[in-house]
Amino acid sequence: MEYFLQQLINGLTLGSIYGLIAIGYTMVYGIIGMINFAHGDIFMIGSFIALAVFLILTTVLGFTFLPVVLLIVLIIGMLFTSAWGWTVERLAYRPLRGSFRLAPLITAIGMSIVLQNFVQVTQGARVKPLPPQIQGGVTLMEGSTEAGRIVVQLSYMQMIIIVTTIVLMTLFTLLITRTSLGRAQRACEQDRKMASLLGVNVDRTISLTFVMGAALASVAGLMFLLLYGVIDFYIGFLAGVKAFTAAVLGGIGSLPGAMLGGLLIGMIEVMWSAYFSVEYKDVAAFSILAIVLIFLPSGLLGKPEVEKV
Amino acid sequence: MAAAVQTPADAGETKSWDLDPVLTVEHLTMRFGGLVAINDLSFNVGRGEITALIGPNGAGKTTVFNCVTGFYKPTEGRIAMRHGLGQQAQTVSEVTHSSLKWKPSPEGAVFLLERMPDFEISHHAKVARTFQNIRLFGGMTVLENLLVAQHNPLMRASGFTLGGILGLPGFRKAEQASIDKAVYWLEQVRLIERADDPAADLPYGDQRRLEIARAMCTEPHLLCLDEPAAGLNPRESHELNELLQFIRREHGTSVLLIEHDMGVVMEISDHIVVLDYGVKISDGDPAAVKTDPSVIAAYLGVEDEDLAEKPEVASIVVEALGEEAAEEAGIEIPPARKNGGDK
Amino acid sequence: MAAVNNAAVNTAAVDPNSxxxxxxxxxxxxLLAGALGLFFLGIRTDIAPGGLAVRxxxxxxxxxxxxxxxxxxLLNLFVFKTKRPVTRAISGSMAGTGSALPTLGWxxxxxxxxxxxxxxxFFMTFFPGxxxxxxxxxxxxxxxxxxGWGLNIVVGLAGLxxxxxxxxxxxxxxxxxxxxxxFEFIGFWTALPLAGLLAAFWGMILGFPVLRLRGDYLAIVTLAFGExxxxxxxxxxxxxxxPNGISGIPKPTFFGLEFSRGEGGFADFFGIEFNSIHRFVYLYYIIFILAIITxxxxxxxxxxxxxxxxEALREDEIACRSLGINTTNTKLTAFAIGAMFGGFAGSFFATRQGFISPESFTFLESAIILAIVVLGGLGSQIGVVIASIVMIGGIELLRNIGFLSQIFGPGFDPTQYRMLIFGLAMVxxxxxxxxxxxxxREPSAVLKEKKKIGADMVAQGEGH
Known part of the structure; x- marks a missing residue:
């Protein structure tokens, strides 16, 4: 029981990260109907920027008060990662707007390759370890098993991740539902041509969607860095695929769906590793995806599509 | 069962479509969530006749089509398609009580369309259709479009591809025959000159005719046309009439069509079924339907009671219809109107 | 409205082409490049004795x-912000050759x-070294x-x-x-068809549950299956x-003759001098024949x-169903036949390398093959050839270009830029x-006159 609870907390933490990345996928898919394959790599870029800023602040400038450092890292990371998100859209997707469906998918895959190899070339192929920065936690429950004492612990790190995710999600939902930007976004989702006829700046709305997605991915990147303490240029692929899986699982185009899907994928992965085998955790996540899609093709919270004849 | 359909209320004589129906729709109901698109609809389509399904926008006509051609699974009801003459009541009831999708009968065969997936309906039950918003294979040539329609016989002839890959002579012959058939239909719809052009290149009217030709290449017993005259100019719409008459006359194909153009409907139909809000409000030959007050009311958006109780409504109807027809339909012509008419 | 007016005023005030x-x-x-590069080009983190160091x-x-x-x-002056872009002049001069292109392609x-x-x-004669x-x-x-040809069936023709x-x-x-x-008794020529059939079988097994899915969902589920x-x-x-893979995979034999030195080998049998190149030539012809068969x-x-x-399925699935085509079976055959050719290519890869491990079958490979198909032009066979030569030949050439290191100094290693350039080329x-x-697109049946079909008419498959 204690073991299960501990895994539940771990799953929630990992799921938060997936959920934050998944939002980027789901928004972009909702608005322009393409799989932004490079989004996972934007997440990776975000974690590298976070690492660089963190190191500059701590080792070069000598800041030591961690909360302030992390806040600065978060903000700078969001800004600079957003610039990457904007640039990718501007260079690789906007020229192909209104073109054929597969063209932006291929440029997205191309961009993904470019970003990975750009980081590999400029930062080296070796992993970047960062010693754990936030230690300790709150013990929620104690119990004993045959193997010995077992503790259910909610570490401060996990707390930060979960709270930040909740705060960002709330802000974000407000942004989408309450502001004119959100309205413009939903209008573009429905009918881009009509939206532009009604005076919505479609290009800017799409750009902002990419910027927002990248900003959230950068937060996920920072969390990933702090949680696992090790990053390399290749982390974006698997995290990206899983986050996309999460977005599809939750019903692509739906923001709460993306978060829910992220949590589920995180949970499945952690539980599978805990109870079955670590090696096959990715297989578990992908199999669940396939099963859900076959039996529930529009995901958990997506709107069911009626076939138009 | 379906007694109301088999003995029409408006006439003592039994109609041809009840004696020899190619298709019977019985108690068809289609719900989408809470929305009832079609409610307990029953009607017959006579063999070798042109039957029109009319009604205001949103009446559920296309939904009926989608149920008949298998694109929607009806919530309730039976849709029976018959090959061969007569009602074949015996076989229909046998198939219904078995778990079969269809069964050969002494006269031909009976197919329960609500049990069959869409492609089998076209393949086995021989029901072909066109679409309201034309669905051609735009990137393929006109000729290719017609060859795709002959997929099933060609697949058999190609030995399910294996014989075709090896280039067996049997397939060559079948392929030539399929091209000949395509040429025949291209001549009928006067598109033979455009045979090697991509379908998306054709003007709208030609695309409509090509879609009909493509459906005819499947050699259907029943051809379902969803608004074939939509967007056609008067000349094209007249040509369409002739084409449909030709199909019925030369090929004996029964036709079921949805149409808004009353000129087309009244001119070519043998039988008209009127839908409103998913319910049948009238059923009969064109003359009977034309004068049915409930049809008039439905088209003008007025209720029956209004027609009886409010003279101003009645007067609008009479104006729209012409006095003679109105009187025939049994609408009392308001006195005010009579006076006005005298002036 | 105000925004529109402002834009109009702005364009009037500043000539965008100035x-x-x-x-x-x-x-x-x-400046944007500076912002993007700041933490990647400007700053590098490296592992140092006391943790990470910033350089x-x-x-x-x-x-x-x-x-x-x-x-x-330069781009602004000559392409984007000029009244007569250079690119237009180039494409203008190329438009003249457009009508001659079909025969040129032939x-x-x-x-x-x-x-x-x-x-x-050719290479043995002119580049013996x-x-x-x-x-x-x-x-x-x-x-x-x-x-590429195998995948072209699935993506290019069937639109999946x-x-x-x-x-x-x-x-x-x-x-x-x-x-x-x-199995000792199974040689290359027995194993090859078996492997192809097994791949086709897997194509059906994987395809059956997923082929009902819409286009993008299908894409992601196939990706998941690959992983x-x-x-x-x-x-x-x-x-x-x-991760160690399988090694010691037998090399193909020429009617039982091995390409080895000494007695009973290929060279010995034909009485020619042994040369290791024989095996490569033989491998080349095997893959050549396999590709031609494909x-x-x-x-x-x-x-x-x-x-x-x-192709009809790619154009309009609903219309296909209305014409009596069993779309599930049709998709499945496309999937299976595509998979079969992939399986043949895989067998060839195994026998050529003599060693295989999961590392050779990452998503990047799928992406490269898909890129070849799309870059070549969906459904076009010659396009696949051109794209393969450009992309694969291009990457491999970067491996051994010496002159770049003369420009960038001896420490420059072109191989690490290979994939970066590959990705950029894709974009x-x-x-x-x-x-x-x-x-x-070439029509598959012609009545009188063969006409090419322009790309704008051909659908890419919405994959309902």
């Missing part, structure tokens, strides 16, 4: 900004085929051509977006390797050898009802020609 505007735009681009490279960052500034300025196809036929002898390297490259390109094609490549390779290493197969290969030690079968299938049904070609290099 030098000033170009400079301003280039400056903004350079600054301001020179590199400034150089990059300068390059972006100059590049953007001759090009014949020419490439002829060259491919004599390719090993590097013949092995070049023939090896030709084998690699030919493998990708074959994979498959991001996990590498799975079938892997199934073919592993089936071949396991059959050939576990699942790779992870299983990686972790099923007893069967697949895990091409011939595909071209045949296109003219058969099944092939026409694939650029796609932006330049979104429908691929060869984008016209």
């Amino acid at each position: 030098l000033q505007a170009s400079l301003k735009d280039a400056l903004l681009a350079a 600054t490279r301001w020179g590199l960052l400034l150089t990059a900004m300068a390059i972006v500034f100059a590049g953007r300025l 001759w090009m196809g014949r020419g490439l085929f002829g060259f491919a036929l004599v390719l090993p002898f 590097q013949q092995r390297q070049y023939i090896d490259l030709a084998i690699l390109i030919m493998t990708y051509i074959m994979l 977006l498959d991001l996990g094609y590498v799975a079938f490549y892997a199934v073919g390779a592993y089936s071949f390797a396991l059959l050939a290493t576990n 699942i197969i790779r992870v299983v290969l990686l972790n099923w030690y007893d069967f697949t050898g895990g 091409n011939i079968v595909t071209m045949r299938l296109r003219r058969l009802p099944i092939g026409r049904a694939w 650029l070609i796609m932006v330049w020609k979104p429908r691929g290099l060869v984008s016209t």
Whole structure:
């Protein structure tokens, strides 16, 4: 029981990260109907920027008060990662707007390759370890098993991740539902041509969607860095695929769906590793995806599509 | 069962479509969530006749089509398609009580369309259709479009591809025959000159005719046309009439069509079924339907009671219809109107 | 409304084509490049004794900004912000050749085929020093051509977006390797068809549940299946050898003759001097024949009802169903036949390498094959050939270009920039020609006059 609870907390933490990345996928898919394959790599870029800023602040400038450092890292990371998100859209997707469906998918895959190899070339192929920065936690429950004492612990790190995710999600939902930007976004989702006829700046709305997605991915990147303490240029692929899986699982185009899907994928992965085998955790996540899609093709919270004849 | 359909209320004589129906729709109901698109609809389509399904926008006509051609699974009801003459009541009831999708009968065969997936309906039950918003294979040539329609016989002839890959002579012959058939239909719809052009290149009217030709290449017993005259100019719409008459006359194909153009409907139909809000409000030959007050009311958006109780409504109807027809339909012509008419 | 008016005023006030505007735009681009590069070019983190250390490279960052500034300025002056862009002049001069292109394509196809036929002898005669390297490259390109043709059936003809094609490549390779290493009596020529059939079988198994899915969902599920197969290969030690892979896969024999030195070998039997190049030439012809078979079968299938049904499916699935086409079976055959050719290519890969491991079957491979198909022009056979030569040949050439290190100094290693340039090329070609290099469709049946069908009419499959 204690073991299960501990895994539940771990799953929630990992799921938060997936959920934050998944939002980027789901928004972009909702608005322009393409799989932004490079989004996972934007997440990776975000974690590298976070690492660089963190190191500059701590080792070069000598800041030591961690909360302030992390806040600065978060903000700078969001800004600079957003610039990457904007640039990718501007260079690789906007020229192909209104073109054929597969063209932006291929440029997205191309961009993904470019970003990975750009980081590999400029930062080296070796992993970047960062010693754990936030230690300790709150013990929620104690119990004993045959193997010995077992503790259910909610570490401060996990707390930060979960709270930040909740705060960002709330802000974000407000942004989408309450502001004119959100309205413009939903209008573009429905009918881009009509939206532009009604005076919505479609290009800017799409750009902002990419910027927002990248900003959230950068937060996920920072969390990933702090949680696992090790990053390399290749982390974006698997995290990206899983986050996309999460977005599809939750019903692509739906923001709460993306978060829910992220949590589920995180949970499945952690539980599978805990109870079955670590090696096959990715297989578990992908199999669940396939099963859900076959039996529930529009995901958990997506709107069911009626076939138009 | 379906007694109301088999003995029409408006006439003592039994109609041809009840004696020899190619298709019977019985108690068809289609719900989408809470929305009832079609409610307990029953009607017959006579063999070798042109039957029109009319009604205001949103009446559920296309939904009926989608149920008949298998694109929607009806919530309730039976849709029976018959090959061969007569009602074949015996076989229909046998198939219904078995778990079969269809069964050969002494006269031909009976197919329960609500049990069959869409492609089998076209393949086995021989029901072909066109679409309201034309669905051609735009990137393929006109000729290719017609060859795709002959997929099933060609697949058999190609030995399910294996014989075709090896280039067996049997397939060559079948392929030539399929091209000949395509040429025949291209001549009928006067598109033979455009045979090697991509379908998306054709003007709208030609695309409509090509879609009909493509459906005819499947050699259907029943051809379902969803608004074939939509967007056609008067000349094209007249040509369409002739084409449909030709199909019925030369090929004996029964036709079921949805149409808004009353000129087309009244001119070519043998039988008209009127839908409103998913319910049948009238059923009969064109003359009977034309004068049915409930049809008039439905088209003008007025209720029956209004027609009886409010003279101003009645007067609008009479104006729209012409006095003679109105009187025939049994609408009392308001006195005010009579006076006005005298002036 | 106000925004529109403002925009109008702005355009009236500042000529967007002026030098000033170009400079301003280039400056903004350079600043953006600076912002993007700040934490990547300007700063590098490295593992140092006391944890990570930060190193600054301001020179590199400034150089990059300068390059972006100059590049953007030149583009602005000659392409984006001028009344007579250079590109238009170029495309204008090329438009004249447009009508001649079909015959040009025909001759090009014949020419490439002829060259491919004599390719090993060409290199043996003219590049005796590097013949092995070049023939090896030709084998690699030919493998990708074959994979591209196989995937073209699925994506180009049937319009089903498959991001996990590498799975079938892997199934073919592993089936071949396991059959050939576990059963003595199964040689290359027996194992090859078996591996292809197994791949087709897997194509059906994987295809059956997923083919009802819409296009993008299909894409992601195929990607997931590709990854699942790779992870299983990686972790099923007893069967697949895990990350160590399978080694000692037998080389193909020429009617039982091995390409080995000494008695009973190929050279000995024919009484010629032993040369290790013989084996490469032989491998080249095997893949050449396999690829040609793939091409011939595909071209045949296109003219058969099944092939026409694939293309019709790509155009409009609902119309297909209304014409009595069983779309599930039709998709499944496309999937299975595509998988089968992938399996053949996989078997060939296994026998050529003599060693396989899951590392060769990553998503990147799927992406490269898909890129070849899309860049070449969906459904176009010659397009796949051109794209393979450009992309694969291009990457491999970067491996051994010496002159770059003379420019950038001896520490410059071109291989690490290979994939970066590959990715950039993918983006650029796609932006330049979104429908691929060869984008016209040839009709599969002709009544009187064969006309090419323009790319804008052909659907890419919405995958309902």
